[in-house]
Amino acid sequence: MVPLIVLAITTLAARVLGALGVDYVDSWSAAVAAGLAVMFTVTAVSHWIRPKRDGLVAIVPTWVPTPGLIVTITGILELLGAAGLLVPGTRVASAICLAVMLVGMFPANVRAAHGVDHPAAPRTPLPLRTTLQVVFVAAAVFVAITSAQPAP
Template sequence: MPRIPLLIIALFFLIGGVAHFVFTDFFVMAMPDYLGYHKELVLISGIFELLGAMGILIPKTRFLAGCGLIALIVAVYPANINMALHAERYPDISEIFLYARLPLQFLFVWFVWWAIHLEKRKTAI
């Protein structure tokens, strides 16, 4: 049975993954100009968020899914930096929030890593 941290991670990425398909234009706007295929990258990252959300709940795929989610957090970090640097494009989001969430993503990487290793240790006992 999944533990609370795994459920939190799964819910976070489930909501985020669905949001990539519902609010595609918002995520496209966050993409740095130097990247091409903005819409395609948004949809692909949404698919991987959904796969990771499901995979982290399955014991046999948990570790791989967790590592994939960590890679995804790192991969989308440039879009989050881009949002902070162009806060004027997001008048409904506080500029302080856009900058504050940047270091919080490193905390979330640690949280995912901790959760998949915590579960790995529990199943080894």
């Protein structure tokens, strides 16, 4: 739930700044991009902070080789994607890549929901986790679509 709260608060704060005249976030598309950037930065940090990292490694599906390396790589990709969302020229590509990554990481959420014997593993029930993933993917797709449209 923390990522959703971060996304919502940051997006709304960015939109308020846009309404107050900050051109960089003067649209919902830019505000959601900022919200996603902060959200992915927050989630990326957990890829290196113990015990959270250990819990993430534990939920990587068993058929995925080198789970520790995968967790490190996905954390790096989240940071790169977050940075890319903040640059208008790379925003669309970053949003698409992050949406695809979220879909690719979903099997780990399924594994976590079915119970992994690790105290730091996420415990979000699958229906809620699925809903959250849909919201995050939809936000990334929204940014990709609306950022790709020419400005009026």
